[in-house]
Amino acid sequence: MTPTSHRHLIPTETFTATYRLAGTRTEAEDKAAALCVEQTIEFPADLVWVEEISRHIVARVGEVREAGERSFDIDIQFSADVAGTELPQLLNVLFGNASLLPGVRLQRFEPGPQLLSHYRGPRFGVDGVRRLVRARHRPLLCTVLKPMGLSAEELADLSYRFALGGVDLIKDDHGLTDQRFSPFRERVRRCAEAVERGNRETGGTCRYAPHVTGPAHELHDRARLAKLSGAGALLLAPGLAGFDAMRRIADDDDIDLPILNHPAFLGSFIVRPDHGISHFALFGQLARLAGADATIFPNFGGRFSFSQDECRETADGCRQPMGNLRPIFPVPAGGMKRSRLVEMVEFYGNDVMLLIGGDLHRHPEGLTAACAELRKALE
Amino acid sequence: MTPTSHRHLIPTETFTATYRLAGTRTEAEDKAAALCVEQTIEFPADLVWVEEISRHIVARVGEVREAGERSFDIDIQFSADVAGTELPQLLNVLFGNASLLPGVRLQRFEPGPQLLSHYRGPRFGVDGVRRLVRARHRPLLCTVLKPMGLSAEELADLSYRFALGGVDLIKDDHGLTDQRFSPFRERVRRCAEAVERGNRETGGTCRYAPHVTGPAHELHDRARLAKLSGAGALLLAPGLAGFDAMRRIADDDDIDLPILNHPAFLGSFIVRPDHGISHFALFGQLARLAGADATIFPNFGGRFSFSQDECRETADGCRQPMGNLRPIFPVPAGGMKRSRLVEMVEFYGNDVMLLIGGDLHRHPEGLTAACAELRKALE
Incomplete structure (x- = not known):
């Protein structure tokens, strides 16, 4: 040689x-x-x-x-x-x-x-998502389609009622993929249509975010199909699909939708303070690098045992300068209660997307009223 | 409704x-x-x-x-x-x-x-890999192309010398992807050619396993390109690429190559005995479900601090019945020394692939002699 x-x-x-x-x-x-x-x-x-x-x-x-x-x-x-x-x-x-x-x-x-220079990062970020939902300053409101087991038709009915209440984003539960009780294609079509119907009635800008995590040979096509079916955002779990699958979707000009990052299967990196990846780097920096526009993580005081410091770190990772990469929304979640709205906004500030799921179903006057009440409080 | x-x-x-x-x-x-x-x-x-x-x-x-x-x-x-x-x-x-x-x-x-029924599992498994390398009973020997920073030509020279020594598999270091010092396409072509040249001289069946983990939009094509370029196996890190990216490659009849599973970025699941996923399930069951034919994991007594029990668990996960899914090779690694050969075979039995990297370079008579000595000991 x-x-x-x-x-x-x-x-x-x-x-x-x-x-x-x-x-x-x-x-x-x-x-x-x-x-x-x-x-x-x-x-x-x-x-x-x-x-x-x-x-x-x-x-x-x-x-x-x-x-x-x-x-x-x-x-x-x-x-x-x-x-x-x-x-x-x-x-x-x-x-x-x-x-x-x-x-x-x-x-x-x-x-x-x-x-x-090799990373485009979040396509929308905080400002871009705010433009899409026409909310210049207030915190955003996100909710979830569940429980799993409902049919596509039933989930669409929930979507409609959420949209009427004025939430900004409605995401699939991350357990919904393409099961026979709610096939992906049918669910996305029906829920997107229901949200659009709600928007027509209210003049609102609610967006539906289907969960597109799926098999490696189909995942990207699911994101494209979601776009074609009228989805207004996408939910993806990089722990299950790989961070670069998210980056690929974020970079696709034909898809051109905001992406919500879900922490499923990523928890082992963060459950111990002496091992893994910090909240800052995992839910903030890496999510941004992979093109997420908002990053879901377990809030303090919910079903998961994370501290205020860890949540503050996450929000910092979403916001601190990182070259040209846009700041993104922290999305505290995991057993969030309607009653904690003020506390959350005080803690995270206005650049936050609050994710409230099951607790909306406890409102005595129903889902639409629950959403409308929260939306009003945020304004 | x-x-x-x-x-x-x-x-x-x-x-x-x-x-x-x-x-x-x-x-x-x-x-x-x-x-x-x-x-x-x-x-x-x-x-x-x-x-x-x-x-x-x-x-x-x-x-x-x-x-x-x-x-x-x-x-x-x-x-x-x-x-x-x-x-x-x-x-x-x-x-x-x-x-x-x-x-x-x-x-x-x-x-x-x-x-x-939705999973084909390992395409080759223990028996299939044994047929490919014409080794009916003995433990298999695998080594690694490193250090990172060598050119494709230099790595090909190492490949040739390893092949002459009679190793069964030569894998890329998992840090080699498509860096400018050793571009993927050139590296695979040169190393596959060098191994083939070695085989022609010895009549051997050595196989080169390039690392195909890469961007989501390219990964599958890298695996196909590797096949077309004469690779004899593939190395993939599902922690980086997603488990289903491996499943997709394993299921591709046009690729039809054994797959080595690398544990990079998966360690947080297993570093604590009270959290995560067991060695049995992670390196055994999930690797098999995703189509790996051999699964690399840190051996006890090496650079990483895993116990004999954890290594035994891994081997069990590779071998215990799992429907129609083939058993696969455990590949203990991570600072393995030539001197531990007998101990390893006694511990794991014959259905093991021993991965020895850096230590081969310590042999006074060079790489080919080091490999030949180990191969002889295994026979």
């Missing part, structure tokens, strides 16, 4: 990822040094025979900051070339094999312009 | 999933009851107005068994109709929102014939 020059391995850009590492300072620093290899060459450092690989492909430890008792935030610098131009590989670099290591949590990452 | 009959909600089949739930017996039973709702209708049980939904769509708690101190294995029975015909929805039912709950671990599931 002829000798090869390796000068092309000198990166044109690097980016930083911050990991929270458990242990004493020495242990945390050792973990960081191991991550530099594990997340790149995954090869015994002493055996690398190409100097440029050791110098430029292997990541480097940067700043070390104490984050708590036996806990350190350590910056690691990666060559942007290692992450390449593809989202799955960026996920791989950020947390691929690292996911297998206890006491390692990805806190955040700071992609530079070259890396970000 | 006309009243609808809901008799079609009576399931034609149910299946059982077993969860390990933390807490006292009462706490665990309460968690199980909550999961029955959370994983199906996700709706206040007292508000459901259709009796058939409460009776047939909501899952049911089955047997409760003590699993340790403050830990219970509880069976939950689901209607197969809820899981429908699609893998993402099956994942959703098994662990979608459950992933957001601490103290919940999916131990195993028992799909019935109706549910399994």
